[in-house]
Amino acid sequence: MDICAPLMANARLHGSRPAILSRGKSFTWLEFRDHAGQMASVLEAEGASQGDRVGILADNCELYMAAFFAVPWLGAILVPFNTRLSPAELAELIDLSRPALICFDDEREGLLRAAVERARHKPQLIRMRGAADSLEARMASAAPREERCTDPDQPASIFFTGGTTGRSKGALTTHRTHLFNSLAMWAALGADIAKARYLHVPPMFHVADALFVHSVTLVGGFHVVLPRFDAATVIETIAQNAISDVYLVPTMIVTFLDELDRNPTPLPSLERIYYGAMPMPEATARRLLEALPHVSPVQLYGQSESGPVLTMLTGPDHDTSGRTRRLKSAGRPLPGVELAILDADGTELPAGEVGEIAARSPGVMPGYWDDPEQTAKALHGGWLHTGDAGYLDEDGFLFVVDRIKDMIISGGENIYSIEVERAIALHPAVSQCAVVGIPDPAWGELVHAAVVLVEGASLTAEELQAHCRQHIAGYKLPRSFDWRTAMPLSGPGKILKRVLRDEAIAAREQSAQ
Numbered sequence: 001m002d003i004c005a006p007l008m009a010n011a012r013l014h015g016s017r018p019a020i021l022s023r024g025k026s027f028t029w030l031e032f033r034d035h036a037g038q039m040a041s042v043l044e045a046e047g048a049s050q051g052d053r054v055g056i057l058a059d060n061c062e063l064y065m066a067a068f069f070a071v072p073w074l075g076a077i078l079v080p081f082n083t084r085l086s087p088a089e090l091a092e093l094i095d096l097s098r099p100a101l102i103c104f105d106d107e108r109e110g111l112l113r114a115a116v117e118r119a120r121h122k123p124q125l126i127r128m129r130g131a132a133d134s135l136e137a138r139m140a141s142a143a144p145r146e147e148r149c150t151d152p153d154q155p156a157s158i159f160f161t162g163g164t165t166g167r168s169k170g171a172l173t174t175h176r177t178h179l180f181n182s183l184a185m186w187a188a189l190g191a192d193i194a195k196a197r198y199l200h201v202p203p204m205f206h207v208a209d210a211l212f213v214h215s216v217t218l219v220g221g222f223h224v225v226l227p228r229f230d231a232a233t234v235i236e237t238i239a240q241n242a243i244s245d246v247y248l249v250p251t252m253i254v255t256f257l258d259e260l261d262r263n264p265t266p267l268p269s270l271e272r273i274y275y276g277a278m279p280m281p282e283a284t285a286r287r288l289l290e291a292l293p294h295v296s297p298v299q300l301y302g303q304s305e306s307g308p309v310l311t312m313l314t315g316p317d318h319d320t321s322g323r324t325r326r327l328k329s330a331g332r333p334l335p336g337v338e339l340a341i342l343d344a345d346g347t348e349l350p351a352g353e354v355g356e357i358a359a360r361s362p363g364v365m366p367g368y369w370d371d372p373e374q375t376a377k378a379l380h381g382g383w384l385h386t387g388d389a390g391y392l393d394e395d396g397f398l399f400v401v402d403r404i405k406d407m408i409i410s411g412g413e414n415i416y417s418i419e420v421e422r423a424i425a426l427h428p429a430v431s432q433c434a435v436v437g438i439p440d441p442a443w444g445e446l447v448h449a450a451v452v453l454v455e456g457a458s459l460t461a462e463e464l465q466a467h468c469r470q471h472i473a474g475y476k477l478p479r480s481f482d483w484r485t486a487m488p489l490s491g492p493g494k495i496l497k498r499v500l501r502d503e504a505i506a507a508r509e510q511s512a513q
Helices: 005-014 029-045 062-073 087-097 106-118 135-140 175-189 207-218 231-240 250-262 282-291 372-382 417-425 461-469 497-512
Strands: 018-022 025-028 053-057 077-080 101-104 124-127 155-160 170-174 197-200 222-225 245-247 272-276 296-302 309-313 338-342 355-360 384-392 398-403 408-410 413-415 430-440 444-453 480-484
Touching (some): 005 207, 018 029, 029 135, 053 087, 062 077, 062 155, 062 207, 087 106, 087 170, 101 106, 106 124, 155 175, 170 175, 175 207, 175 309, 197 207, 197 231, 231 250, 250 430, 282 296, 282 417, 372 384, 408 444, 417 430, 417 461, 430 497, 444 497, 480 497
Parallel strands (some): 053 077, 053 101, 101 124, 197 245, 245 272, 272 296, 444 480
Antiparallel strands (some): 018 025, 355 384, 384 398, 408 413
C-alpha cells in the first residue's frame, strides 16, 4: 500500500463527496484524484521519473495538495521548500536535494531565481499558474496518469529540519511512515474522525501540516486550505465552513485568541485544536480552555525525523484542576511508538530521571537524505535520538524539559529554558517569551529572556524577576531582557532562538565597547 491508495479508494468509494475547498475552488474526491493524476502526467512529460526529486516553493493551495500525491504517483520524491528562507539558504537546500524540477508560485519567483543563481545544481523551473505553459494550464488538457503501485518503503518526501539551531537536514519519509503516522494518530485520538472538516493553516512545507494532508485523506475527510495564517481569516473560515479540526502552533493560538477577544465569534462546529512544534505556555493552554470550553485541545509532540508524531496529549488529559501535572506533559506515546529516556552512554533511565528522549516506531525516518554521518548519529543503537531532554512519569506521560542544545549551564547548574519560559508566561502582562543562554566570562552562561508584552501592558525587569522568583529558584532567574514587539519566527511559526541568541550577544558586545 502506498500513500496514493487512500486517494484512489476515496474516488472509488465516495467519489461525489466533497474533498477540497481552496481559493474558491471545490473538488470532489473523484475530481481531485483526476486533478492529481493530471499533475502526474504533466510532471512525467517534463521528465520527472522514479527516484527524482520534485521541489515545490509556494503558499498552500489545491495544487500543493495535489503534489503530495502526484509526485509519489510517479515514484518520485516530493521536496517542499520553506518559503521564508533567504536565497542563500534556499540555494543550499537545492544543492543538497538536487531536484529535477521545482514548481513555484508567482510570489516566490524572485526568491527562487535568486537561489538558483547561487546554487551549483540547476533544476528546471515550472510556474504553477498564471501562464499558458503553467502547470495548472497544462493539467487542464492532460489525461490522468494510470495508477501505479509503489513499494511502501520507497521515499515519498524529504522534509528539511527546522534549522532553528543550525543547518537544516533532509529527513526522509517513506510511504509506510506517512501511512503509519496517520493510522496511529487516529487510533490514539479515538474520535469519529471520518467526518472531520480540517482547515490547513500552517505551511504545507512543514511536516505537521503534511501529516494532515495524508491523515485526513486516509479517512475521507474534507480539506479546506488557506494560503497562510491570518487570525481573522482563520476564524471566519472556521465559522463559514463548519470546520471541526485545525492545527495551530502556540504563537498562532495567542494571536487567534487575541482576535477572538476583539471580535467574539461563535465557533460551534470546532471540535479539536491540535498544537505542537514548540512548547505551549501553561497560561496559553488555560486561556484556550476558558475561551473555547467545548473544544478539545490535542498536543502533538514529535519532529520531522519521527514522521512526525510520537506522543499525544488528548483533551481529557488537559487537566486544569491541579490534581495532576498532565497539562505540562506532552502526553503518551501513540500506538506502535516506543519511548525511552537515555543517559549519555545510551543506558535507559527509570521514571522521573531526565535524559535524552529516544524513540522507535515504524514512523521513524530511514535516515537523512545524502547524509550517512548524521543518519548514523541520529539512529545509532536502534533508536531515534531526538535531541530533546525529558522524562517519563510512572504513568507513561512524557515531559519535555528542553532541547539539549538549548540547556543553559550557569555557574555549573543546568537550567532548562522551558521551565524559565513557563514561569515568565504566568505573568498576566506577558504575551510571548523565549529564553536563551548567552556567554558570560564569570558564569559560563547567563539566562536571557526575550519578552513580548500584552498590548497596553507595562512591566519592568525587576517586576518580572520578582514574579519568576515565586516559581523558580533564584539561580534560574533571567539576568537580562529584550523587550520586543514581535518574535523572529520560522516558516511554521517556531520562535527562532538562534536569532534571539545572536542578537543578544551582539547587543552585549556593543554595550561593552
